[in-house]
Amino acid sequence: MLQPSDWQAIGLTLQLAGVTTLVLLLLATPIAWWLAFSSSRWRAIVQAIVAMPLVLPPTVLGFYLLLLLSNSFAFTFTGIVIGSVIYSLPFAVQPLHESFRTMGRRPLQIAASLGAGRWDQFRTIVLPLCRGGFVVAATLVFAHTLGEFGVILMIGGSIPGETQVLSVLIYDHTEALNYRAAHTLSLGMIAVAMLVLIIVYGRWSKSPLQLGSER
Amino acid sequence: MLQPSDWQAIGLTLQLAGVTTLVLLLLATPIAWWLAFSSSRWRAIVQAIVAMPLVLPPTVLGFYLLLLLSNSFAFTFTGIVIGSVIYSLPFAVQPLHESFRTMGRRPLQIAASLGAGRWDQFRTIVLPLCRGGFVVAATLVFAHTLGEFGVILMIGGSIPGETQVLSVLIYDHTEALNYRAAHTLSLGMIAVAMLVLIIVYGRWSKSPLQLGSER
Amino acid sequence: MSLKVKCHLPLQHFALDVAVSIPTQGITAIVGPSGSGKTTFLEVFSGVRQVANAEVSFNQTLWQQREFLPLNQRRVGLVLQHPSLFPHLNVADNLRYGWQRARGRKELGWDEVIAACDLNALLQQFPAQLSGGQQQRVAFARALLAQPQLLVLDEPFSALDDDARQYFVSYLRQLSEQHQLPIIWVSHQLSDVAQVSDTLVQFSQGKVVSHGPIVSELQREPLRSKLALSVLDTHYDATQQGQEECWRLELAGQDLVLPKPQWQQQQPGASVRLRVFARDVSLTREFVTESSVQNQLAAEVVDSFTARHPAELVVQLRVGEQYLLALITKASWQRLDLRPGTRVVAHLKAAALHETLREAL
Amino acid sequence: MSLKVKCHLPLQHFALDVAVSIPTQGITAIVGPSGSGKTTFLEVFSGVRQVANAEVSFNQTLWQQREFLPLNQRRVGLVLQHPSLFPHLNVADNLRYGWQRARGRKELGWDEVIAACDLNALLQQFPAQLSGGQQQRVAFARALLAQPQLLVLDEPFSALDDDARQYFVSYLRQLSEQHQLPIIWVSHQLSDVAQVSDTLVQFSQGKVVSHGPIVSELQREPLRSKLALSVLDTHYDATQQGQEECWRLELAGQDLVLPKPQWQQQQPGASVRLRVFARDVSLTREFVTESSVQNQLAAEVVDSFTARHPAELVVQLRVGEQYLLALITKASWQRLDLRPGTRVVAHLKAAALHETLREAL
Amino acid sequence: KETVHIAAASSLRGPLEIIVGNFETQHPEYEVHISYAASGKLVAQVQHGAPYGLVLAAEPDYLEELHARQLTLSAPQHFSYGQLVLWHPQQHGDALDILRDAKRIALAQPRHAPYGKIAMRYLEQEFPDTDFTGRLVYGENVAQAAHRVYAGAVPLGFVALSQMLQLKIPESDYSVLTSVEPLPQAMALTKQAQSGARLLYSALLEDAAQQVLTDYGYIRYVAAE
Ligand SMILES: Nc1ncnc2c1ncn2[C@@H]1O[C@H](COP(=O)(O)OP(=O)(O)OP(=O)(O)O)[C@@H](O)[C@H]1O
Ligand SMILES: Nc1ncnc2c1ncn2[C@@H]1O[C@H](COP(=O)(O)OP(=O)(O)OP(=O)(O)O)[C@@H](O)[C@H]1O
Ligand code: MOO
Ligand SMILES: [Mg+2]
Ligand SMILES: [Mg+2]
Secondary structure (H helix, E strand, O other), rough: OOOHHHHHHHHHHHHHHHHHHHHHHHHHHHHHHHHHHHHOHHOOOOOHHHHHHHOOOHHHHHHHHHHOOOOOOOOOOOHHHHHHHHHHHHHHHHHHHHHHHHHHHHHHHHHHHOOOHHHHHHHHHHHHHHHHHHHHHHHHHHHHHOOOHHHHHHHOOOOOOOOHHHHHHHHHHHHOOOHHHHHHHHHHHHHHHHHHHHHHHHHOOOOOHHOOOEE | OOOHHHHHHHHHHHHHHHHHHHHHHHHHHHHHHHHOOOOOOOOOHHHHHHHHHHHOOOHHHHHHHHHHHHHOOOOOOHHHHHHHHHHHHHHHHHHHHHHHHHHOHHHHHOOOOOOOOHHHHHHHHHHHEEEHHHHHHHHHHHHHHHOOOOOHHHHHHHOOOOOHHHHHHHHHHHHHHOOOHHHHHHHHHHHHHHHHHHHHHHHHHHOOOOOOOOO | EEEEEEEEEEEOOOOEEEHHHEEEOOOEEEEEOOOOOOOHHHHHHHHHOOOOOEEEOOOEEEEEEEOEHHHHHHOOOOOOOOOOOOOOOOHHHHHHHHHHHHOOOOOOHHHHHHHHOOOHHHHOOOHOOOOOHHHHHHHHHHHHHHHEEEEEEOOOOOOOOOHHHHHHHHHHHHHHHOOOOEEEEEEOOOHHHHHHHOOEEEEEOEEEEEEEEHHHHHHOOOOOHHOOEEEEEEOOOOOOOOHHHHHHEEEEOEEEEEEOOOOOOOOOOOOEEEEEEHHHHEEOOOOOOOOOOOOOEEEEEEEEEEOOOOEEEEEEEEEEOOOEEEEHHHHHHHHOOOOOOOOOEEEEEEHHHHHOOOOOO | EEEEEEEEEEOOOOOEEEEEEEEEOOOOEEEEOOOOHHHHHHHHHHHHOOOOEEEEEEEEEEOOOOHHHHHHOOOOOEOOOOOOOOOOOHHHHHHHHHHOOOOEEEEEHHHHHHHHHOOOHHOOOHHHHHHHHHHHHHHHHHHHHHHHHOEEEOOOOOOOOHHHHHHHHHHHHHHHHOOOOOOOEOOOOOHHHHOOOOOOEEEEEEEEEEEEEHHHHHHHOOHHHHEEEEEEEEEEEEOOOOOOOOOEEEEEEEEEEOOOOOOOOOOOEEEEEEEEEEEHHEEEEOOOOOOOOOOOEEEEEEEEEEEOOOOEEEEEEEEEOOOEEEEEEEOOOOOOOOOOOEHHHEEEEEHHHHHHHHOOO | EEEEEEEHHHHHHHHHHHHHHHHHHHHHOEEEEEEOHHHHHHHHHHHHHOOOEEEEEEOOHHHHHHOOOOOOOOOOOEEEEEEEEEEEEOOOOOOHOOOOOOOOEEEOOOOOOOOHHHHHHHHHOOOOOOOOOOOEEEOOOHHHHHHHHHOOOOEEEEEEEEHHHOOOHHHHHHHEEEOOOOOEEEEEOOOOOHHHHHHHHHHHHHEEEEEEEEHHHOOOOOOOO
16 A cells, blocks of 8 residues: 555654654753753743744744755755754753753762762663653654654755655645545554554553652 | 734734643643543553644644534634644643652642642642643743644634734745745744743743752 | 541551551550551541542541542641642741631631741741751641641651650640640650650551550550550649749659649649659669658559560559559569569659650640 | 861851861761751761852862862762652662662671661662651661761651661661761760760751760760760679679779670670760769669769759769769759768669660660 | 656646656656655755756746746746636536635635636636635645645635646536636756756657646647747
8 A cells, every 4th residue: 555655754754753852862951951950040041042943933944944054964864854853852852851850959969979970870860760751852852753844844855765754745645635645644654653652651651750759 | 124914913823822822731731630640541542642743744634623623613713723722732731741740649638638629739739839841831832833834824724814823924925935024024933932931931940949959 | 536447458568457446535646666557557547548448437527438538628637757848838838828728716826836836937938948857847837727627747756856856745735635636646756655645556567556545555565664654643732832943743642742844834633644764763662861862652562574674674563543663673673672562662763754744744 | 087177158047157177987976956057067068069168078088179079979878868769769779779889898798788777678669668767777778888988867767766766876886886987977866866976066056066075065065954964984894793684884993783785795894885864863872772773883972053954953973083964853952961072872773774775885 | 777856846746747657667767756845945945955957836937036046057948837727516607606705715825826826816807896805715835725625624716727637526516717827837957957857858848748737637838939
């Protein structure tokens, strides 16, 4: 039922969503950390800047990004990764920020007093304690990247195998009045996303942290 | 510099974002609550369903919504509110869910033992303690509604004064290569959004909860 | 009038398995080793932990059977092991939380409670700016100001220093007597408990191993050897007033003179309940004249029991109709040639008595 | 060898204003009323609260001056007022956290600490499944297993029952002696502190109002009247062994007989430090033969001080070269016609002495 | 194999897929990738280095713009003409009557969509005194206008004849509006154009391609003298 080009788009989409999620977690963590623990006067401003990619229509944002990337990464996979990363930045930063803030410094101090260095603290304390925040951030980013096409279409140009992701393909199908293909792909996308999310959320809810809230 | 139609769109946009944010906070709170405190087996599934609006390209989502609303609210302000609400649902539910989960039941039990009923507990304990979650949810939804145009265009039809919001207008301008108007409106949108967010975030960071994390 | 609790709740290594009826008059103390289920028990009957199939009733009201009466309709003043103040409210607003929601006449006045808990200087601070002990005092005051019909305390004074704890323990007594407020109280300090409680419930491994009036619980193992404390009912005797600063009590026709508790004005003839640790009682065969020990009571040896230390004995004495315990070494028992029926003189050191009496009834 | 701390930190109603040098040998106790800045002081010097301009050095190492030595390089075993266990790790993993990161030879063994803190049954539980007291024991063990060079405790045993607390207090002494582990300890139970500390630091309103060796601190106000405890150095005398279960100690040529602490095997001639509460000492003019009080010491009245209660006096006695306090009523002072220089007999109740000695040095 | 990137207005998608398919069978040395997007987007992309060798638009204006900026090799070349229709599946009869009483009419955004522009021109021409504001429901492009009618959200809309043929709509459900100039579909080679793009450019003007376009409702291009 699906054509090779569909499969290609599916592969590319998963790759894009995966890479974007990974990059964003790496990028958003230090920003969120700084927002949570710095006492700088610039905090509110940085926080507002981080939210800006949300405010512009995706194609318009894409247009400005195109201006930025025109001589480098436009119309490449790297280009759409950059676009997606910027577009989804707020969805990664904000939940992490809130998560770090509620954790507070105390667990880290205890860990440090027990001999853990910074990276060690992050790995053994922050990651598990802020797991909820990371899950929210990752799933929002992942799903959002699956569905986003405005920015990607603008700076990617729908090149099969390079920048033509599933959302762009579905969009194309609807534009071509090819409703049947659009329905099929949409349903497939929803099914896969549901599956992934149910697994992620299912495992998450079993966390012992749930118990912790009782005492 | 701005034309009356621009002003009209600006007013409409703020109205849409405001109403959507309000409706979503009202709607997402009970869902997030249930997700945070229920022990039902359906939790992970409901959580995944809530994330679904993210997965589809906005125009495609818009198309399905159009099928749903075609005999009722399509091409009305109410219609685009419904569309925005569905589209931004995950951004409201997920931060609230995480926020409720970290708060836990203990503060509510204490409040109840001091004579507070359910609604009273919500107003005096949940709202302030989960303020961070509400701020994240509200700002994500607000900004996202400002920037969204795919769904809105699809079910709204860009009717001036009724459904033509700023993001659609800016999009139209860029498509028409009318870059100057697009830049002006984009800058205005960014400036206003920055202002609103800096104020919100600035006040938020002064919260005594910040101190709380120290002990 | 009682609190009836029946529940079964599997925990980590054992189940909380309880079916008790606790009098809702005076102070009931719950004691037991760490991890024996005291906190869990409180949580279950107060409704903080909703357990299926538990049955709870308070006086005439059903709190839980098939239906679960919501916490906010139970009017239970809860002070949990962790203070759990509302972090977003300052001390005044934390206190006002319950105060404003209390219906009917306010038995416990705002100024009275604030003063009693010494919170005046702290009203504007946020919980994060309070020391551990200050947090506990606020949590305690908050529960009182909500005008509860039952006060439930889980180690409420553990972060307070000796003096403050002593003070609050006696304040509990005052609350119980002046406001007829029933109090259920978990404490790990047996000596505090012994000072003011009326009823004692002992937990072990999730079960109630013993419960009853404190006087009889104290005369029974394991407390008899562990705590070795006796409770004596005496009368305040105004006619034979000695020094200004002292108090003359009458016990079975004999006199006791104690430094007077400063806060209390007693009516002549009023009854005074004395708590005397066995280790503060020594014995002689005869009255000793030239001694700093003022209080010498003629008594009769009733029995002797093993004490915690193998070299010691707990000697049960009868003074009038009441029992008094003395802790002495086996060597002394032999040297004084004691046996049931021997007439002895029990020396109660006024200073020691006063310590256990200090600020307390 | 000492911990030097200098800092100024404005708090709510006063500033923490400290410049002290605390010996890093033995046990240092920090006491003071609730809210006097004890916790804040610990937080500042241990580095949990980073305060600008504070200066801290530990033995030869600078911990903070212009530079701030990160916590993980200080090797401080921290047990804070709130247990702060890692909620996502079970007990075993909480304990392992510091254990695995400790470098060098492990002075404190895994099995030894687990056994001492009685955690074997709890290893698989998560913090949310522990009782308050269990949480404290885990936090304490976790700090020890990280093999600290300094142990810092903030009311670490407040959720434990009397017996467990007693046990841990004496365990502290053992740690300090057997492992040369310096311990700084905030406690609100002066009697615990008096039992095992070497040095005492008293806080009030953010300032160190007094600090020094415990023996001399106890002889000075305000502790002299408040706690009224004396510390006596005695020798274990093996030659005149009495009963099996008793202990014969020599003090200035006179004998004391006490029920033997079960856990301790003393060498003849070893020194034993006795702590005697003034309220457990009574006075007569002459030796009393027919009494359950075995320990009678010839002493001389040196002075008398006001006690906490106006009807009482603290009498300072000299026994050999050492000082002993006795708490008696003013009435007795007059009746016995005491004054500086009077020769008296001090009665130390063996049972009472043994209580303060119980399980402790 | 040489990859040929071309960009096209999405309204051209139906015939173009077939034409390009045929092209690839005839010239197996080429592999053609088509990116569909609105013309405005395509112009911005070409301006910023998009790798398209050939751009096909639903009207010449945007290509003129590119030509003016010297991004194309020559002036835009018309290759066929798109026809505007009114799709009215719920009512049958005269287009003007239906329009006059219509509550809502779907069309593409005239600011930038070619079919929207001629739809607007048609309305102004046929109803010079009527203000349709409030009754017009704009879509991003002609496809969105069609979606709405297809979904039943709007009873009638201005769409392209090619769409009607592609969806196999019965002739009674739409009226071809001949009173308005058909839309010249135009193309231009960009500076990136390689041999493949050039070959395809010529192929589009050949009979075979023209036949496909006609099957999709486009009017055949006749070379001017
Ligand atoms: N959520 C839980 N799941 C399983 N077991 C639990 C849970 N909470 C507590 N327990 C276990 O139940 C027992 C009783 O705990 P509880 O807190 O009632 O003790 P406690 O008597 O209050 O002790 P403490 O004096 O130390 O506060 C403990 O052994 C503990 O390990
Ligand atoms: N973050 C803060 N900001 C301002 N003042 C504070 C802050 N934290 C504590 N304080 C104040 O500093 C004083 C000392 O607090 P600290 O916690 O050090 O007392 P403590 O001696 O440990 O008392 P406790 O025995 O009750 O634990 C208290 O009066 C408290 O109100
Ligand atoms: O050529 Mo269109 O499809 O009217 O934008
Ligand atoms: Mg407990
Ligand atoms: Mg403290």
